Amino acid sequence: MNHINKVKEFIIENFLFGDADKIKEDTSFLESGIIDSTGILELVSFLEEAYGIIFSDEELIPENLDSLINIAQFIERKTNSGKD
Amino acid sequence: MCGIVGICSLKGPQSVNLDLLKRMTGALRHRGPDESGIYIDNCVGLGHVRLSIIDISGGVQPIHNEKKTLWIVYNGEVYNYPELKDDLLDQGHRFYTSTDTEVILHLYEEKGPSCLDYLNGQFAFAIWDSEQKELFLARDRIGIRPLHYTIFQNCIVFSSEIKSIFMIEEISRQIDPIAMDQIFTFWTTLSGKTIFKDIHELPAGHYLTTTHNSINVRKYWEIPFYCPEGLKKSSFQETREEVYTLLNDAIRIRLRSDVPVGTYLSGGLDSSGITTLVKKNFNNHLRTFGIHFEEETFDESSYQNYMHTFLKTSHVGITATNEQIGSALSDVIWHCEKPLLRTAPVPLFLLSKVVRDNNFKVVLTGEGADEVFGGYNIFREAKVRRFWAKQPHSKVRPLLIGKLYPYILNDPKLNIMLQSFFAHGLEQIEDPFFSHIIRWHNTSKIKTFFSKELKESVSQYCCYEDLRGRLPESFENVDYLAKAQYLEMAIFLSNYLLSSQGDRVAMAHGVEMRLPYLDYRIINLMSRTPSRWKIAGLNEKYLLKKTLQAILPAKIINRPKQPYRAPIRQSLLNSTSSNSIKEIISDSSLREAKLFDLAKVKMLLKKIQKFQRASELDSMALAGIISSQIIFDTFIKRFSPQTIQPITPTLLIDYRSGCI
Structure with missing residues (x-):
C-alpha cells in the first residue's frame, strides 16, 4: 500500500504540520478533526493531481475519503478500473 | 467619548x-x-x-x-x-x-x-x-x-x-498563557481576562468599589434569558410594533449630540435599517460611510451603492485594499491590545480615519442586531443540527447545512463530506455548548502551533470547564437559540465585536460609535420573544426584517446574509506587507517570543505559499500567529513609556497637602 504512505506524508505535512503520531491508517479525518471543512478540497485536489484521477460527485463520500485506508482502497479500485 | x-x-x-x-x-x-x-x-x-x-x-x-x-x-x-x-x-x-x-x-x-x-x-x-x-x-x-x-x-x-x-x-x-488558550478557542478572552498576566478587565455589567485594603467587583446586570414560560404573550404584530417604536426611540436618543452624527452603511440589513430610520425620521442631510473590498468574496458594494442612492445620503465609500490591510495590522494591534484570528478589524480602523478626516466624530452603526435578533449562521446551524439529530440517518436533513455556508461550501460536489463534518457532536444535543462546539473545536486545532512551553503552561487548564463554571444557574431551562445567543453575547460581542471591531478601531481616530440595536430595552424585549419569530424556518432575523419591511427596499430585505469578513492570506502575505510581517515571524522573532513552534509555522507558511490559498483554519492560524507576535513585539519587547508624550492638562485640580 504505497498509496498510504504518499497520502500520509501529504496529510502530515499539510494538516498536522509535522505531528506524525496523530494519524494511523484507520484514523477518521472527520471524527478526529484532522481535516477541516475546507481542507477536504485540498485533499481531493491533491489526490486528483497525484493519481491522475477525477472524483465524481457520488464518489465524494466518507467511505472513500475519511481515512488513509479508505483512500488507499479507493485509489486502488479507481486506478485498476482505469486499466480495464 | x-x-x-x-x-x-x-x-x-x-x-x-x-x-x-x-x-x-x-x-x-x-x-x-x-x-x-x-x-x-x-x-x-x-x-x-x-x-x-x-x-x-x-x-x-x-x-x-x-x-x-x-x-x-x-x-x-x-x-x-x-x-x-x-x-x-x-x-x-x-x-x-x-x-x-x-x-x-x-x-x-x-x-x-x-x-x-x-x-x-x-x-x-x-x-x-x-x-x-x-x-x-x-x-x-x-x-x-x-x-x-x-x-x-x-x-x-x-x-x-x-x-x-x-x-x-x-x-x-507578560503574555498570559491561559488568555492565549482562550483566544485560540473562543476568538477572544473570556470576560475579566486580558492577554496580559495580572491585568484585568472590569467585565461588562459590573462595578468595582474599593474599601480599606481591598477591592470588590459586583455584577449589576446579566444578559437576560427566559425559559418558555417567561416569554411575552403578545402577538407577532404587537411585538413588531413594539420593536419599531423602541428602535426608533433608541435612535432618537442616540442622535443627542452637539456635533453632527453620521452612520455606517455596509449595504446589509442592519446598517440599512438604522440609516433609513435616521434619514426618514430625524436627519434629511445624512452623511454615510462604508467599506469596499478588492475581492468579490468580501465586497458588498452593489448593495451599499444601491442603498445610498436609494436614500440619497451623502456617502463616502473607501476601498480597503489587501495591501492597506496588511500594512495597518500592527497599528490595529496596538489599539486592540489582543491577538486577533481575523483581519476584519483593520478595514474599520481605516474607515474611522476617513470619518474623522470628514470632520465627523460620531456614527451610528448596526452592530448587535445579529446577536439580539438572531442573525448569525451559527444560530441557524444549531437549528439545522437539532433538526438533523432527531433523524441522524436522514439523507435529506443535512442538506440544509449547505444552505447556510454558500461562501465556504461553494462546491456542491463536496456536500456529503462536509455534512459529515457538521455531524460532529450531533448526539450532544443537550450540551449547553451544542451550538458553538464545532466552531470552538475547530478553532482549537490551531493550538497545534503553540510552542512546547506554551502547551505545557496550559496543560492543566480547560477553557470549556472554565466557561461551564461561569454559566448562569437556570441556563439549562432555556431553548437552543436563547443559549446560543447568550454564549455569543457573553463571549464574542463584548470582547471582540465591540472592542476589536468597535471601540478600539474607532477611538484610534477619535470616532465614537453608537449602537441602537444594543439599547438594553431592545435586548430585554427580544429576550422575551419566542425563538420562532427570530429565526422562522431558516430565515434569520425574521422579526427585524418584518419590522423594517415597510421602509426598506425588498432587495435589501431579501438579500442573502453576507457576514462581514476581510481577506487574511492576501493581506498578510502579499508582496508589500510581507517584509515587516516576515520579520515578525522570522526564526529569531519566533524563538524570542517562545509562543509558537518554529518548524510548524514554517510548514504552514510553505503550505499557504504552495497552494496560493488558505483554508479557514489556516487563515485563522496565520492571523493568530502574526498578531500574537505583534503583541509580543509591541507591548513586551519594544514597549517604551518614554516615547509617549505627557498631557498638559487643560484643567488641573491639585488637592495634595499644601497645594490647596
Missing part, C-alpha cells in the same frame, strides 16, 4: 506621582484629542482626555458635585441624561455644566451604585469620594466602553486602555 485613567491607594494616604499621571493620560490622547484634565489628592489621581461631543465649551473633566467632595472622570454617553437631570433638579441638585457626565455624578450621589440601573448608554467611569475615601468604577451593561485595572504596590491602577497602565515601568508585562 474619551479616555480615563487613575491610581488610587488602597492603604490610606500615599502620594501619587503627577508626572506619571500625565504620561498615563497621554497614552490615551487618541481617545480624546480635544481637552484633558487631572484631579490629584493625597490618595488618588484621576486623568481624563476628552473628545467633546456634548457641551463642547463647558464639559472639561474631572467634574465635581456641589460640595466638591465627589469627582468623576467619564468615558461614554448616557443618552437618557436630560430626563434624569430633570428629576435630579427637582430633588435640589444644582449643575454647573450641561453635560451627561455631571448628571451621572449627581445620580450616584443620590443613589449610590444602584444609579447604574437608571443609565441607558455606553460608558466606563470612575467616581472618587474624597470624604469616604472610596473609589467607584463602573462599566455599561454590554461592555461597549473598555476599562482595565491591576493592583500594584497597594494601589489600584486603572485605564480605558492597557497601554497607559504599562506606563508604570515596574508593572510586569
Whole structure:
C-alpha cells in the first residue's frame, strides 16, 4: 500500500504540520478533526493531481475519503478500473 | 467619548506621582484629542482626555458635585441624561455644566451604585469620594466602553486602555498563557481576562468599589434569558410594533449630540435599517460611510451603492485594499491590545480615519442586531443540527447545512463530506455548548502551533470547564437559540465585536460609535420573544426584517446574509506587507517570543505559499500567529513609556497637602 504512505506524508505535512503520531491508517479525518471543512478540497485536489484521477460527485463520500485506508482502497479500485 | 485613567491607594494616604499621571493620560490622547484634565489628592489621581461631543465649551473633566467632595472622570454617553437631570433638579441638585457626565455624578450621589440601573448608554467611569475615601468604577451593561485595572504596590491602577497602565515601568508585562488558550478557542478572552498576566478587565455589567485594603467587583446586570414560560404573550404584530417604536426611540436618543452624527452603511440589513430610520425620521442631510473590498468574496458594494442612492445620503465609500490591510495590522494591534484570528478589524480602523478626516466624530452603526435578533449562521446551524439529530440517518436533513455556508461550501460536489463534518457532536444535543462546539473545536486545532512551553503552561487548564463554571444557574431551562445567543453575547460581542471591531478601531481616530440595536430595552424585549419569530424556518432575523419591511427596499430585505469578513492570506502575505510581517515571524522573532513552534509555522507558511490559498483554519492560524507576535513585539519587547508624550492638562485640580 504505497498509496498510504504518499497520502500520509501529504496529510502530515499539510494538516498536522509535522505531528506524525496523530494519524494511523484507520484514523477518521472527520471524527478526529484532522481535516477541516475546507481542507477536504485540498485533499481531493491533491489526490486528483497525484493519481491522475477525477472524483465524481457520488464518489465524494466518507467511505472513500475519511481515512488513509479508505483512500488507499479507493485509489486502488479507481486506478485498476482505469486499466480495464 | 474619551479616555480615563487613575491610581488610587488602597492603604490610606500615599502620594501619587503627577508626572506619571500625565504620561498615563497621554497614552490615551487618541481617545480624546480635544481637552484633558487631572484631579490629584493625597490618595488618588484621576486623568481624563476628552473628545467633546456634548457641551463642547463647558464639559472639561474631572467634574465635581456641589460640595466638591465627589469627582468623576467619564468615558461614554448616557443618552437618557436630560430626563434624569430633570428629576435630579427637582430633588435640589444644582449643575454647573450641561453635560451627561455631571448628571451621572449627581445620580450616584443620590443613589449610590444602584444609579447604574437608571443609565441607558455606553460608558466606563470612575467616581472618587474624597470624604469616604472610596473609589467607584463602573462599566455599561454590554461592555461597549473598555476599562482595565491591576493592583500594584497597594494601589489600584486603572485605564480605558492597557497601554497607559504599562506606563508604570515596574508593572510586569507578560503574555498570559491561559488568555492565549482562550483566544485560540473562543476568538477572544473570556470576560475579566486580558492577554496580559495580572491585568484585568472590569467585565461588562459590573462595578468595582474599593474599601480599606481591598477591592470588590459586583455584577449589576446579566444578559437576560427566559425559559418558555417567561416569554411575552403578545402577538407577532404587537411585538413588531413594539420593536419599531423602541428602535426608533433608541435612535432618537442616540442622535443627542452637539456635533453632527453620521452612520455606517455596509449595504446589509442592519446598517440599512438604522440609516433609513435616521434619514426618514430625524436627519434629511445624512452623511454615510462604508467599506469596499478588492475581492468579490468580501465586497458588498452593489448593495451599499444601491442603498445610498436609494436614500440619497451623502456617502463616502473607501476601498480597503489587501495591501492597506496588511500594512495597518500592527497599528490595529496596538489599539486592540489582543491577538486577533481575523483581519476584519483593520478595514474599520481605516474607515474611522476617513470619518474623522470628514470632520465627523460620531456614527451610528448596526452592530448587535445579529446577536439580539438572531442573525448569525451559527444560530441557524444549531437549528439545522437539532433538526438533523432527531433523524441522524436522514439523507435529506443535512442538506440544509449547505444552505447556510454558500461562501465556504461553494462546491456542491463536496456536500456529503462536509455534512459529515457538521455531524460532529450531533448526539450532544443537550450540551449547553451544542451550538458553538464545532466552531470552538475547530478553532482549537490551531493550538497545534503553540510552542512546547506554551502547551505545557496550559496543560492543566480547560477553557470549556472554565466557561461551564461561569454559566448562569437556570441556563439549562432555556431553548437552543436563547443559549446560543447568550454564549455569543457573553463571549464574542463584548470582547471582540465591540472592542476589536468597535471601540478600539474607532477611538484610534477619535470616532465614537453608537449602537441602537444594543439599547438594553431592545435586548430585554427580544429576550422575551419566542425563538420562532427570530429565526422562522431558516430565515434569520425574521422579526427585524418584518419590522423594517415597510421602509426598506425588498432587495435589501431579501438579500442573502453576507457576514462581514476581510481577506487574511492576501493581506498578510502579499508582496508589500510581507517584509515587516516576515520579520515578525522570522526564526529569531519566533524563538524570542517562545509562543509558537518554529518548524510548524514554517510548514504552514510553505503550505499557504504552495497552494496560493488558505483554508479557514489556516487563515485563522496565520492571523493568530502574526498578531500574537505583534503583541509580543509591541507591548513586551519594544514597549517604551518614554516615547509617549505627557498631557498638559487643560484643567488641573491639585488637592495634595499644601497645594490647596
